[in-house]
Amino acid sequence: MTLPTTMNAVVIDGKGGPEVLQPRELPLPAITPGHVLIKVAAAGVNRPDVLQRQGNYPAPKGHSELPGLEVSGVVAAIGEGVTRLSVGDAVLALVAGGGYAEYALAPEVCCIKKPDTISFVEAGAIPETFFTVWHNVFERGGLTPGESFLVHGGTGGIGVTAIQLAKAFGARVFTTVGSDDKCAAAKSFGADVAINYRTEDFSEVVKAETKGRGVNVILDMVGGDYIEKNIRALADDGRLVNIAFQQGSKANVDFMRVMLKRLTLTGSTLRIRSDEFKGGIARAIEEKVIPRVAAREIEVPIDSTFPLAEAAKAHQRMETSEHIGKIVLTV
Known part of the structure; x- marks a missing residue:
């Protein structure tokens, strides 16, 4: 898979209301050992994203400062030491930041293979919650x-x-x-x-x-x-x-x-925990929950979707508290 050198993303330009979410063109994240680069199809929108936008929930040190804690998509490249996943695998992943972008870096241990029976939009709404x-x-x-x-x-x-x-x-x-x-x-x-x-x-x-x-x-x-x-x-x-x-x-x-x-x-708060700790949760969900999701015994209700560039509108929707289910950005 040939990778571009830049990607579209949404940055937090200052802090405040939804209007501080601005589309930008940025370099692709550098691929690091134990991580995979995901070509994002969908990214869930969550309350912590709102808090980060307001300046009340900064990204952990060393992680992407872009908002977005969960994504789904296809593995576009793998880092050294990655053994469970391959380029082309469809996955959903918990990330500590960087989800509001065309490409996101995720620890392999925090990735789960996407069941064929659910959409990328549904998959992108799973990890954080x-x-x-x-x-x-x-x-x-x-x-x-x-x-x-x-x-x-x-x-x-x-x-x-x-x-x-x-x-x-x-x-x-x-x-x-x-x-x-x-x-x-x-x-x-x-x-x-x-x-x-x-x-x-x-x-x-x-x-x-x-x-x-x-x-x-x-x-x-x-x-x-x-x-x-x-x-x-x-x-x-x-x-x-x-x-x-x-x-x-x-x-x-x-x-x-x-x-x-x-x-x-x-x-507890999950974002600051280690990749290894989150990986343990991922394996439990993979074993005990994902088969029920794949069988449609557990649904992933979607309230609404917005294009990546309209992340501000997605945040406006969340702040009305009128939504029922997940709000998702599509890429």
Whole structure:
């Protein structure tokens, strides 16, 4: 495969609103050992991209400063030491940056071969949310079949993934959303109980629906006053996993309740972890989840697609919070 010397990409020109996302022509990334160069077909758009654009989530040192944490496409070149993949393989990949471009560099260990039964757009919407949910809900949160699970924001990228994975692996699923229409959408993805947080107190609904016991695991990206409500909504020996703090990371918490209920409060961020760590998650997903995606037992709902050069419009769509499913850039 003959490679060009330059590529179209989207840079963050300053920091601020979607308008700071600007198309640019840039050199191709240099191919490094253990990495593959992917000719990008699609790139998922995620909340961390918005935070990076605003200046609140910089790229890890040594990684691309271009936004974009997940891509799908075809391997265009391989670096020294690459053994699992070959030029021409169709893949999806988790990257620490650089996804908003015609070519992206990805660690081989963070790549998964794309099933033939899904599109590149669907594949490009998988890595960031599936890696995040698998690690935080199943590995860190320890969700097991027969337990109950609550995820906030059930119609966003993380939410629709968490609902489907938890349901597929035998949990009773609760979620919160911001409208009755979104309640219906969340139930269509498999949620057993969908709560409109604008009209109901989710912690009270959870208590009523579980006969006072509460849920076993909560995945939260809201923070703020949700932290105390989450603690009230957890069952004895429950686990609260935070992956973001849209309403702030500080809260007044009664830790007596944490002690008496033997709760575990934890959280993580994926972007700064090592390639080897992410590779371990990739292998688990490859083994346990991708076959279900290939068989269409787990879907990848797509809200909308935008051409790469219109990344600003994609961010505008995300910031309305009206989307249901993933927003994807096509290349």
